[in-house]
Amino acid sequence: MFKWVSRWVVWLFLLVSAQAFAINAQDPYSLVKDAAGKTFLRLEQDAPQVKKDPNYLRTIVREELMPYVDNKFAAYKVIGAELKNTTPEQRDRFVKAFTDYIVATYADALGKYDKQTIQVESSQPVDDKKEVSVKVTVIDPSKPEINVVFQLRKNSRTGEWKVFDMVAEGVSLLSSKQSELGGSIRQKGIDSVSSMLEQHNLKPATLQSKQS
Template identity: 25%
Template sequence: MSLARRRIIFVLLLVCLPFTAVAEELAGPQQVIQRISDELQVVLMENQARMQEDPAFVYQLANDVLLPHVDFHRVSSLVLGKYWRRATAEQKKAFSREFQRLLVRTYATAFREFQGWEISYAPLRMSEGDSDVSVHTQVKRAGAAPVEVVYRMHIRDGDWKAYDVKIEGISLVTNYRSSFAKEVRRKGMQGLIQRITELNDSRVKQVADKGAS
């Protein structure tokens, strides 16, 4: 499975879970995932045509779903690792902003590929007072082998938020960390930020050109 494909599957699986789980039978972090998924599935199913025709709508949907439920500060620090600690406050702010834009647009791509599946939750290993957990699930799709997916979540500002997902043992954070580290070694932190900014801006331009055509 290619890295790009894993990233698309990551954002799909982060939010697009099925209606089949009974929320009251799930623990707190599982309930958060389930609640988001139920709401999102309704939106996706009712707006398939618009999603194909209106990129701005897709980006807004991705933005609305992603921002409240992912701890971007934690993700950014984990993705950059030692380079985060070496970065200036301004660089951290700029990187987090551009990385957030990058993930939102990855969400948008994933939404266009939306398809139904079923998710089963493994018993959650969680004790009273725990604030950091791994939510183990299995994704079942028609005509495909089950996929093991683990969501890393912790409490921030009183809510459960995701900060990593592992698909078949491959971590989203680890994948990005590897590619970003190479860019930092080649061009420095400012070069990485500039590269992501240019990529984001080019995608914005593509959307604008498509809307004008």
């Protein structure tokens, strides 16, 4: 009897937790808030595993954040006008390499997480907008606030929103990569840049100092 009750309680807890963190991809504000909440809960729950293996941060990013990131759109924006000069195979390779790079970038950022408070701006009417900016404030009692803006776009077919850019303290990740990698693609070719990203992505993740 006790075992049955215990299992029922665990099942109910898991069900409630799943409902509490169900992601509403039809609302960009809810999506950012729910995905952030789910990710930071996972960080706290899996802290011992992250400490043991920092690369596990990338697993968390892939599982909790990447389903809501339009990595293909972002990668194609980086390729820019050179897209017409590439083959499907070259594009697929670059998208994968760029996606892994984004995963590593987000994982490095999460490596600084130390139970800060995340505040997402209140929902606003989106009407017929195709792109929306959602402001997020990272609050740390011992440091100045950090302002981050997530840029999202709406899929006209499914009506779902996905993130395609992150602007931290006025610096756009997508714009910086368009300038850096886009220029290299024009000069050296997409295969060379894909190889460079693949090599970069092989570097193991590290836990950075919380004071940095």
